[in-house]
Amino acid sequence: MDKIVIIGGNTLNGSVKVSGAKNAALPILSACLLTGGWHRLHNIPHLKDIETIKSIMSELGVVFRDGGEALEVNSDDLNDCEAPYDLVKTMRASILLLGPLLARYGKARISLPGGCAIGARPVNFHLKALAAMGVDMFLDRGYVNAMVDRLKGANIIFDIPTVTGTENIMIAAVTASGETVLKNAAKEPEIQDLADMLRDMGADIEGDGTDTIYIRGVRDLSPARHTIIPDRIEAGTFMIAGAMTGGEIKIESCRPQHLGALIEKLKSAGTRVKATGDSILVKGSGSIESVDIETMPYPGFATDLQAQFMALMCIANGRSTIKETVFENRFIHVSELKRMGADIEINGNQALVKGKDRLLSAPVMATDLRASASLVLAGLVAEGSRTEVHRIYHLDRGYEALETKFEKLGATIWREKE
Ligand code: EPZ
Secondary structure, eight states: OEEEEEEOOOOOEEEEEOOBOHHHHHHHHHHGGGSOSEEEEESOOOOHHHHHHHHHHHHTTOEEEEETTEEEEEOTTOOOOEEOHHHHTTOGGGGGGHHHHHHHHSEEEEEOOOOBTTBOOOOHHHHHHHHHTTOEEEEETTEEEEEOSSOBOOEEEOSSOOHHHHHHHHHHHTTSBSEEEEESOOOOHHHHHHHHHHHHHTOEEEOBTBSEEEEEOOSOOOOOEEEOOBOHHHHHHHHHHHHHHTOEEEEESOOGGGGHHHHHHHHHTTOEEEEETTEEEEEOOSSOBOOOEEBOSTTSBOGGGHHHHHHHHTTSBSEEEEEOOSOTTOOHHHHHHHHTTOEEEEETTEEEEEOOSOOBOOEEEOOSHHHHHHHHHHHHHOBSSOEEEEOTHHHHTTOSSHHHHHHHTTOEEEEEEO
8 A cells, every 4th residue: 555745834836737527537438338339538537446447347348448649438349237346345436337237238237335434325316216217126235236128218306416326317318218307416517528428429418517407318329529527626626735835826727617616715715716718826825714614516515625625724714614414424534634733623514623823744544535635735734744644545546646746836745655
């Protein structure tokens, strides 16, 4: 296992290019199962989770090849429909294979994704919606076994807006017979990016980005040519790094319109933020003001930026309240931040952060993807000797060479073998 070592206190300056969005690439790769031929996908990020879904898809018979600037994907010869536990347990998003396998193949056997550090992460909304589309399924020994002659369009209302639930059903509905209407659908930019890719394949989809999505089944699809949107969570992580270290960072190749809630909160915290076209300039000010946040489905404040923003509030003036409404256990980073001197009290789904003048370097442990990013951010400003973030395989799931990108911005940071 690797660890990241940081000597804190440097001001970060310069520009950084954001990679493609992990949470767009995962459903888009899964949707390549819908039809044969060579799909060409640009801006696929080089991440552990991407390698995981490619491994599972290769087991199903999908062929990947390097198309120069693009990743090329071919699912002409699917030879299996099972996603095994040993791979699914490392990445819950494997449930996204269920919809396309049922659409293309009429059957699927997917290991139920277990919970993870941030919550139980059930998939009941996915299964309930597929049942409404005519799928017969039974659970046995941790696997969902599903079969259907042909998916049929249905009217589906999600109890809460589920991102991968919306994506799974959108993909399943593309070649179903009749129309599917998804109500209380998730509105994240990654949903719209998936819809754009599916439309490029010939799908008939409207309403993506709103809470009601209409998908009218079509007979034929052709392979996609698509470029993945930039990763808004990676962009937000660098924005917060600029605010924390007091430097000036230009985040390039991003979509400012996907980061409205964070931009608002950073400005309230006293950070100067200037958004233009496809870049955002962040200039940390000498002092950071405390700001309350409450995580919400998009376009509200992203739960995937909660841990990173908390690191910022740990060195702000005054007290802030951070309310996590999406996941039931997404404060695991708190105990690690407290090891670095942070003053945080948890009360149910709220964390009360009392800002301190400084954080102190310490050995800490990553527990989930975004908690890892939060600890790296804290390490960048921590005083004393060195901060070591252990178990950073969590970080590598969702960030492409994060330490290298921070080093280029002026941080004293490197990766070591445990
Ligand atoms: C997606 O997870 C993202 N992952 C998560 O990013 C992100 O935090 C989350 O959406 C919320 O924005 C991917 O896109 C691969 P949900 P997902 O279904 O789809 C409950 C990261 O760090 N729920 O929108 O799994 C669920 O427990 C990851 O990149 C059910 O109860 O999240 C949660 O409380 C972490 N039953 C809420 O809904 C279901 O069937 C929202 O979950 C589905 C969800």
